[in-house]
Amino acid sequence: MITVEHLTKSFPSKAEPVLALRDVSIDVSAGALYGVVGPAGAGKSTLARCVALQEKPDRGTVRLDGLNVAALDGRRLREVRRKVAVLEANPPLYAERTVAGNVAAPLEQLGVDGPQRRRQVGRILDLVGLTQRAGQRPAELSEGQRRRVSLGRALAVSPAVLLADDPTAGVGPDEAGAVLTVLDRVRAELGVTMLLTTQDGAVVRRICDEVGMLQAGRLVEQGSVLDLLADPGSHAAQALLPSIETSRAQAAVYDCTVDAVLIGFASVGALLPEAASRFDVEVATIGGGLTRFGDTPVAHFRLGLRGRRTDAALAWIRDHGAHVRAVPTLSCPAAA
Structure with a gap:
C-alpha cells in the first residue's frame, strides 16, 4: 500500500543543507500499522510529510497503492490526496465549532449533503468514543479528547491511508491509551493502512505490527515487531524491551x-x-x-x-x- 524508495530530503540552512532523510526505503503492507520510531530530529515527521505529499523529496519515490505520486498532477493527484488523511502532532481545531461540527468540516468542503454528512459524523463519533461530547466545543475537552476529535476529522472522508505524526505527544498516559485504542480500532474496523511516528516505545508495544527504526535520517532497521525482537541485539529489541x-x-x-x-x-x-x-x-x-x-x-x-x-x-x-x-x-x- 505504501512504498517509499530511496527517499532523500534536505532543508536549506545558513551553513550547509540539513539532510533530514538519507536514502530511506520502507514498505507498508495494506491494513498494517507501521510505526516509525526514533529520537527527536531523526527525520520521522519529514518522512510522514513526504508520504502525505506535503513535502517534495530531493530524490526517491513515494508510491501509494502502486502509483508513483510524483508522476501525478491535476485531478488525479487531488484524488490520491483525498485518500491520505493526516493526524498532526499538534492539530488545530475550529474553536467556534462543536465536536460534531469539527468532524463535519471536511465533508462540508467536499459538498456532502446534510443527511449523509450527519450519518457519517455519527459513525465517526461512535468510532472515536465521543458521541456524548458531540455538542461540546474544543475548549471544554481534555487534550486527549481533542486529539480524538482531530482523528475523527481526519477519518471523516474515509481515507485509505492515515499518517499519524506523534499521535500521543502532549497527552497524559491514561488518555494516550484511549487515543491508541481508537487507532487500533480504526485499523481493525475500517482496514485503514497507518504510518505512525513516535519517540515512545510504549506506542509500538501497544498497537504496531511493523516497525522502522530511524536514526539521524537513516533507516537502520525495519520489519515485523516480533521478528525483530527475536534478536536481543537488534535496534528494536534494545529500544523496546525492558x-x-x-x-x-x-x-x-x-x-x-x-x-x-x-x-x-x-x-x-x-x-x-x-x-x-x-x-x-x-x-x-x-x-x-x-x-x-x-x-x-x-x-x-x-x-x-x-x-x-x-x-x-x-x-x-x-x-x-x-x-x-x-x-x-x-x-x-x-x-x-
Whole structure:
C-alpha cells in the first residue's frame, strides 16, 4: 500500500543543507500499522510529510497503492490526496465549532449533503468514543479528547491511508491509551493502512505490527515487531524491551549467565521451569522484565543457571523458541 524508495530530503540552512532523510526505503503492507520510531530530529515527521505529499523529496519515490505520486498532477493527484488523511502532532481545531461540527468540516468542503454528512459524523463519533461530547466545543475537552476529535476529522472522508505524526505527544498516559485504542480500532474496523511516528516505545508495544527504526535520517532497521525482537541485539529489541541491570556480584554465584527473549504465552509461562526440571538445574531470573506487544507477552530476562547440565539446559531452551545471547564477561560457553 505504501512504498517509499530511496527517499532523500534536505532543508536549506545558513551553513550547509540539513539532510533530514538519507536514502530511506520502507514498505507498508495494506491494513498494517507501521510505526516509525526514533529520537527527536531523526527525520520521522519529514518522512510522514513526504508520504502525505506535503513535502517534495530531493530524490526517491513515494508510491501509494502502486502509483508513483510524483508522476501525478491535476485531478488525479487531488484524488490520491483525498485518500491520505493526516493526524498532526499538534492539530488545530475550529474553536467556534462543536465536536460534531469539527468532524463535519471536511465533508462540508467536499459538498456532502446534510443527511449523509450527519450519518457519517455519527459513525465517526461512535468510532472515536465521543458521541456524548458531540455538542461540546474544543475548549471544554481534555487534550486527549481533542486529539480524538482531530482523528475523527481526519477519518471523516474515509481515507485509505492515515499518517499519524506523534499521535500521543502532549497527552497524559491514561488518555494516550484511549487515543491508541481508537487507532487500533480504526485499523481493525475500517482496514485503514497507518504510518505512525513516535519517540515512545510504549506506542509500538501497544498497537504496531511493523516497525522502522530511524536514526539521524537513516533507516537502520525495519520489519515485523516480533521478528525483530527475536534478536536481543537488534535496534528494536534494545529500544523496546525492558532494560536489564545486574551487577557482577549477582552473576558470580551462578555457573552461567545469559540474556534471553521469550515470546508468547507458552514460552514465558512454562519454558524456564520445564528446563530446570528436565535437566535438574537452577534457572533464576536475576534481571529484566516482562512486557506486552499487543496481546503477546514478551520477556527480556537475564538468567543465572547453576548445575552440572547447564549447557544442555541452555541448548534445550534455545531449541524450544527462546532467543539467547551471551552477556559479555558474564556468560558461559553454551551461550556464545
